Amino acid sequence: MRHWKLGFLFLCLSIIGFSFLTSSTYGQMKPVELSYSIFFPAPHKISVLATEWGKEIEKRTNGRVKVGMFYGGTLTPPDKCYDGVVRGISDIGTAPLAYTRGRFPLTEVTDLPIGCESALAGTKMVNEYYNKFKPKELDDVEVMYLHTHGPAIIHTKKPVYNLEDFKGKKIRSGGLATKIIAALGGAPVGMPMGDTYDSLSRGVVDGSVAPYEALEGWKWGEVVKFSTECFGASYLSCFFVVVNKDKWNALPPEIKKIIGKVNEEWIEKTGKGWDEIDKSGKDFTVKLGNKIIPLSKEENERWAKAVRPILDDYVNNMKAKGLPGEEALKFCLDYLKKKQ
Numbered sequence: 001m002r003h004w005k006l007g008f009l010f011l012c013l014s015i016i017g018f019s020f021l022t023s024s025t026y027g028q029m030k031p032v033e034l035s036y037s038i039f040f041p042a043p044h045k046i047s048v049l050a051t052e053w054g055k056e057i058e059k060r061t062n063g064r065v066k067v068g069m070f071y072g073g074t075l076t077p078p079d080k081c082y083d084g085v086v087r088g089i090s091d092i093g094t095a096p097l098a099y100t101r102g103r104f105p106l107t108e109v110t111d112l113p114i115g116c117e118s119a120l121a122g123t124k125m126v127n128e129y130y131n132k133f134k135p136k137e138l139d140d141v142e143v144m145y146l147h148t149h150g151p152a153i154i155h156t157k158k159p160v161y162n163l164e165d166f167k168g169k170k171i172r173s174g175g176l177a178t179k180i181i182a183a184l185g186g187a188p189v190g191m192p193m194g195d196t197y198d199s200l201s202r203g204v205v206d207g208s209v210a211p212y213e214a215l216e217g218w219k220w221g222e223v224v225k226f227s228t229e230c231f232g233a234s235y236l237s238c239f240f241v242v243v244n245k246d247k248w249n250a251l252p253p254e255i256k257k258i259i260g261k262v263n264e265e266w267i268e269k270t271g272k273g274w275d276e277i278d279k280s281g282k283d284f285t286v287k288l289g290n291k292i293i294p295l296s297k298e299e300n301e302r303w304a305k306a307v308r309p310i311l312d313d314y315v316n317n318m319k320a321k322g323l324p325g326e327e328a329l330k331f332c333l334d335y336l337k338k339k340q
Helices: 002-028 045-060 078-087 106-111 119-133 177-183 193-202 213-217 245-249 253-287 297-320 325-339
Strands: 032-038 065-070 092-096 141-148 153-156 170-173 187-190 207-210 226-229 238-244 291-294
Touching: 032 045, 032 078, 045 065, 045 253, 078 092, 078 141, 078 238, 106 119, 106 238, 106 297, 106 325, 119 141, 119 253, 119 325, 141 245, 141 253, 170 177, 170 193, 177 187, 177 207, 177 297, 193 207, 207 213, 213 253, 238 245, 253 291, 297 325
Parallel strands: 032 065, 032 092, 170 187, 170 207, 226 291
Antiparallel strands: 092 238, 141 238, 153 207, 153 226
16 A cells, blocks of 8 residues: 555656646747738838737737737838848748739739729739649748739829820829820829829829829828729739748648638738728828719720730730730639629
8 A cells, every 4th residue: 555655646746747847848938939021111001910910820829929020111121022031031021022023923913904993802812813823933932821902093183084084194103003004095104102292292293093092191182183993994013921931831730720820811801901991091082072083884994995905915925934824814804703
């Protein structure tokens, strides 16, 4: 009996000792800390959503993963963000694909004037596109999810009801948008967003192209009078949210699964977030007494026809590179027909 009691006591002490050792070991384990480079300022809706994404991952992993935010491009500027993630300057990054045009040739389909009418539809579309085509151009990182801003439309000082009204107007634009403005008969003027307010106010340009958000976020509503909903020729900008490949591969499978689930939820949240910003911008300009001009179905079709050569050029360029551009474009157009 005595030997049995001693054995039982030894077993209990062993269990207690092992539990103490285990809890001590876990207590000493440092969380995985990931740096996130984002060019939006901290108060911007997309920065808020990105921050909440990191907090949600921290919560669901019980603090095993922590995400540190670097706002306003302080860690890497937007045109260097993707390479910054590849090289490990930041562990996570987000920026528009268009800031490094030519780097993601097939995925440039998501920036074409394909007539998308909401950020939620665009965001869901670009993620479905990625899941279907898995473009190799993004293989040097781990893609968390993609998202788009709302449809970019025309904002002008004088009313634009049709293509004839638009002809010859000087429109601030950049990147692919310059081709869109030219195809519609306007005169594209390359200019940074930050210079646009002053240029509109002084009459250097007659208008600009952007989502509704810019009317409030950049205060354009104070210096334009009209917004033309030319959805037939509207375009999106696609943003990546990517993680350094080595950092991702080092994470345990259960952590990857948790992050994957959060990513799925943030596709919807981010698309809706962009649409909320656009609604706020539209409300802002209406309160100032500015006018919204919706194009008729027939006029929208005229605008869509005018920019069609840009879509054809994309297909031909992809064919020359041996990439399935025609299939990618058809997929996106068919998706919008079904979902919008």
